[in-house]
Every structure is written in structure tokens, then in C-alpha cells.
Amino acid sequence: MIVVGAGNAAMCAALAARENGAEVLVLESASEADRGGNTRYAAGQMRVGFGAAKNLMQVVEGLDAEALAHVDIEDYGPAEFFDDVARLTQYRTNADLMDVVVGRSLDTLAWMRSQGVRFQLSFGRQAHREGKRFRFWGNLPCEAWGGGVGMLEAYYKQAARTGITMLYGVAARRLVTSGDRVCGIEVADRGEVRRIDAGAVVLACGGFESNADMRAMYLGPNWDLAKVRGTRFNTGRGLKMALDIGAAACGQMSGAHSTCWDLNAPESGDLIVGDSYQKHSYPFGIMVNARGERFLDEGADFRNYTYAKYGAELLHQPGMFAWQIFDGRAIAMLRDEYRVRQVTKARADTLEALAEKLEGVDAKRFLEMIGEFNRAVPAVDGPINAGVKDGRSTHGLAVPKSNWAYPIDEPPFEAYAVTTGITFTFGGLKIDTQARVQSTLGQSIGGLCAAGEIVGSLFYHNYPGGSGLTAGAVFGRIAGQSAAQHARSAR
Ligand SMILES: Cc1cc2nc3c(=O)[nH]c(=O)nc-3n(C[C@H](O)[C@H](O)[C@H](O)COP(=O)(O)OP(=O)(O)OC[C@H]3O[C@@H](n4cnc5c(N)ncnc54)[C@H](O)[C@@H]3O)c2cc1C
Structure with missing residues (x-):
């Protein structure tokens, strides 16, 4: 066989x-x-x-x-x-x-x-x-x-x-x-x-995640522009061969697993960097788009229950990118993948200086938004505890952060640019x-x-x-x- x-x-x-x-x-x-x-x-x-x-x-x-x-x-x-x-x-x-x-x-x-x-x-x-x-x-x-x-x-x-x-x-x-x-x-x-x-x-x-043509056809607009996290050999040929002899397709043909992936990662996977293009510490910071706005609940759950759908959220942002923002409180907790050489990163000692470095982002709105965010989080009562969903959630924001909501106010500040990385269909x-x-x-x-x-x-x-x-x-x-x-x- x-x-x-x-x-x-x-x-x-x-x-x-x-x-x-x-x-x-x-x-x-x-x-x-x-x-x-x-x-x-x-x-x-x-x-x-x-x-x-x-x-x-x-x-x-x-x-x-x-x-x-x-x-x-x-x-x-x-x-x-x-x-x-x-x-x-x-x-x-x-x-x-x-x-x-x-x-x-x-x-x-x-x-x-x-x-x-x-x-x-x-x-x-x-x-x-x-x-x-x-x-x-x-x-x-x-x-x-x-x-x-x-x-x-x-x-x-x-x-x-x-x-x-x-x-x-x-x-x-x-x-x-x-x-x-x-x-x-x-x-x-x-x-x-x-x-x-x-x-x-x-x-x-x-x-069929490595096939841009099939991504556009089945998943929809802009999926042809996503980066492929893994192999370039999964071209959907097996699916086509089986459909050709009368096999049934099923499941969410328009859906895919996709994550936050370095903005400048190669078009498909690179075995030297491996999965370190992923950026999965967002529960301990915030994500902002080109308009300088947050657009998702970074703390909705432990990262392994949210990461696979947040890549698709990035696809819907202007320019298909976002910056993940962390302050001094969170930087030491960042996963190893943030410390690779092949990373799109900005760092500054003040939020104003950071805002200038966030390429493609409305700096004025970004600073206003951080002020609003910092006013909406509970008072700091100790270090961030990554081991539990701590229930520290924002109050009154249109886009809530449900856990690990700490102010972004302790220097230094770091930012990492991400886009959609597709994993599989x-x-x-x-x-x-x-x-x-x-x-x-x-x-x-x-x-x-x-x-x-x-x-x-x-x-x-x-x-x-x-x-x-x-x-x-x-x-x-x-x-x-x-x-x-x-x-x-x-x-
Ligand atoms: C960066 C990254 C990290 C991941 N981390 C995890 C993790 O920690 N845990 C987890 O559960 N999942 C993880 N995944 C998902 C996981 O890798 C996949 O779910 C799993 O490996 C898929 O296995 P598979 O055998 O179905 O396909 P694959 O491992 O992709 O194998 C498909 C094979 O088919 C071959 N092929 C394709 N077309 C043809 C053809 N026409 N003729 C002959 N051969 C062909 C390909 O070359 C390849 O060898 C990760 C994925 C990526 C990209």
C-alpha cells in the first residue's frame, strides 16, 4: 500500500x-x-x-x-x-x-x-x-x-x-x-x-495552506498575502486528487489556523528560525493597528486558546499588520521567540519616543489610546501572574482586555510588528x-x-x-x- x-x-x-x-x-x-x-x-x-x-x-x-x-x-x-x-x-x-x-x-x-x-x-x-x-x-x-x-x-x-x-x-x-x-x-x-x-x-x-491560489479561492480576499508558517509543499494536491474521484469535502473550507507572525518573515517557513517568528506573549501587553487602536481582547484566555484565531484578526486590519506593545513589567516574561535576531522590533524609554518608531501607526491616536487604556485597568497589586487567568480586566473600553490588564507605563517599552502567518487549513x-x-x-x-x-x-x-x-x-x-x-x- x-x-x-x-x-x-x-x-x-x-x-x-x-x-x-x-x-x-x-x-x-x-x-x-x-x-x-x-x-x-x-x-x-x-x-x-x-x-x-x-x-x-x-x-x-x-x-x-x-x-x-x-x-x-x-x-x-x-x-x-x-x-x-x-x-x-x-x-x-x-x-x-x-x-x-x-x-x-x-x-x-x-x-x-x-x-x-x-x-x-x-x-x-x-x-x-x-x-x-x-x-x-x-x-x-x-x-x-x-x-x-x-x-x-x-x-x-x-x-x-x-x-x-x-x-x-x-x-x-x-x-x-x-x-x-x-x-x-x-x-x-x-x-x-x-x-x-x-x-x-x-x-x-x-x-492547501501553501497554495496562494487555493487560499484566495477558499479562504477569501487577502489570504493569498498571508505568510506560510511551515512547509511550502502542502499545495492541496491531495485534496484535489480525491475530489476528482468523487470524494466529499467537509468542514470549514473558508477557515484556517493562523497566528501572529513576524511582519518580515519569509513567505514560507524557514527551518533555522522555525516557529520563532511567532509572537505569542500578547496576553501580557496590547496589540495596536495602523490607526493606533486596539482591536481584540489580548487577555481573553491563555494564549493556547486564542493564538490560532488571532492571525485572521490581523488579516482584517488596515495594511494587514499590528504592533504588540509591552512595558518593563512584561518584557522579562516574553517568550524565547522574542529574543531571536530575525525580529521586527522597536524599543524606547518613553511612550512618545516609541510612538515615533512604530512604522505605519497613527502616533497621536496611539498615545491617546494608551492613556485611555491605562485609565481603564485595575490598580497594580503585584507582578503579572502568567500561571492563572487573573480576572484583571479593563472597565468601560469598547475592546476589553479580560485578564492580565496592567497599565503600559513602566519603561522601557518594546514593540514587535506582526502579520498573519497561516499554519494549516x-x-x-x-x-x-x-x-x-x-x-x-x-x-x-x-x-x-x-x-x-x-x-x-x-x-x-x-x-x-x-x-x-x-x-x-x-x-x-x-x-x-x-x-x-x-x-x-x-x-
Ligand atoms: C510553525 C508551526 C508550529 C506548530 N506547532 C505545533 C505544535 O506544537 N503542536 C501541534 O499539535 N501542532 C503544531 N503545528 C501544526 C502541526 O505541524 C500539524 O498539525 C501537523 O504537523 C500536520 O501533520 P500532517 O501529517 O497532516 O501534515 P504535514 O506534516 O504537513 O505533512 C504533509 C506531507 O505531505 C507531503 N506532500 C504534500 N503534497 C504531496 C504530494 N502531492 N505528493 C507527495 N507528498 C506530498 C509534504 O511534503 C509533507 O511531507 C505547528 C505547525 C507549524 C507550521
């Missing part, structure tokens, strides 16, 4: 199919040096419905009762994971599919560990130090060692060990069918078009709980499964951080099992 793609979902499918006795060929359109899709750019954080913290011992290397005694990790089970997705997607997520994701998340991470992926607690990104203890916030305590790169290295090693064949620089172009089932694939291989027969095919070749192929691709007539298309970002109807409008890798791994593994079974029966 054939797996298209070599990212997280594809490699889970390939390894699971191999475990189930299939001969597996993985097709990757990128070269070996560029392989791995968006997974390669991912921080590697994975959302999991673990229940009580002790259950993380099944996944996190070296975690024992003694280590757990030094950290505070709130219980978070499949029901809470499901509720988070339901709330953020405005109750549109496909409940049958999401039930599978949340219910199998812990077991799938344990399986990934058995395949060689190593996990650790996410101290750097998701924990706040309180004296000698670490409090984990945002229900996201688990990440892969070495991020997405580390995860992929483990998969590729296991693939080599178990006899999976990998072909690089080979792009799938068209699905080949016999009657109503898929029996192979047509590929472009170094300038030649050829056909490869297969008992089953798994499409795990990402969304929300709409995609319709699958059932066995990851079988569904046709527009409501039937499974024989021999065709899908997993990962190419699948639609899991996420709408927004997304809880760390869910993409988990959804891809859960359905990747299932797709591999289903496809292996189909390939066996097709023999």
Missing part, C-alpha cells in the same frame, strides 16, 4: 500499516533534506486527555511519582479535551471524529512512544514557576523531545528498521481507480509521470471513524483513507493548541490499520 506524505499523520499511518503486515511505500514530494511537512516546523506540543497527572507516566520518559510531586498539573481527561474543542469550534466539530481523537489520545501517545518518539514535560512553554514548584497552565503539559524534528527522526528510524520504503522528490498527482475503488496512484518523479499500483492508499499530504476530506474517505454519495471509497491536516470537520474558527499533531497521530494510526486491512482483502 501507499502512503502519500512523510509528516506526522503519514508516518503514523505507515508504521501502523506495517505493524499490521502491509508492504508500505511512502511518497514524499519534498527532497529528503526538506521532508516532513509542517510536522518538521512544529514545536511538538501534543494535547492529550490523560485524566490524572500520574497517567502521563505512560508517555513521558522518566516521569515518576517523585517527579510529579514537584509539579502542579490539573486533571484533564477526554471529556475536558472534547469540551475545549467543542467550545473553541463554536460547537461545530464533528463529534464522532473528535470522540475518537480525545478518547484515543493517551493510548496513541503511548503507541508513539513504543515507536521511538520520546516525550517530556513542557516546562519551557507551558509552566509557570511559583517558588520551588511549577504550575502547568493551558492543559498542555506534554511535548516531543526535539519538537517536530525529533518526532520525525524517531519515525524515520523506525520506518528503516521495519522495512518501509521511502521515496523522496516524488509527488502524487492523480488517484488511479478500478471500478469504484482506488488501485494505485500516478506520480511525477523527476520529470517523468508514472503509475504505481497499490492495494490501498492513505492520503496524509497536508492541507481547516476544511478537507470527509472521513469516517475508520479514516475511510467518504464519497459525495455518502459511501466509503474503497481503498482510500486519509489523516492529518487533509481531513476536514475537526476544527472550525479556532483550535486548542497541540491538537493538530494529536488528531493526525490518532487518525494516522487508524488510517494505517484500515488501509492495511483493505490491501489484504484486495489481494
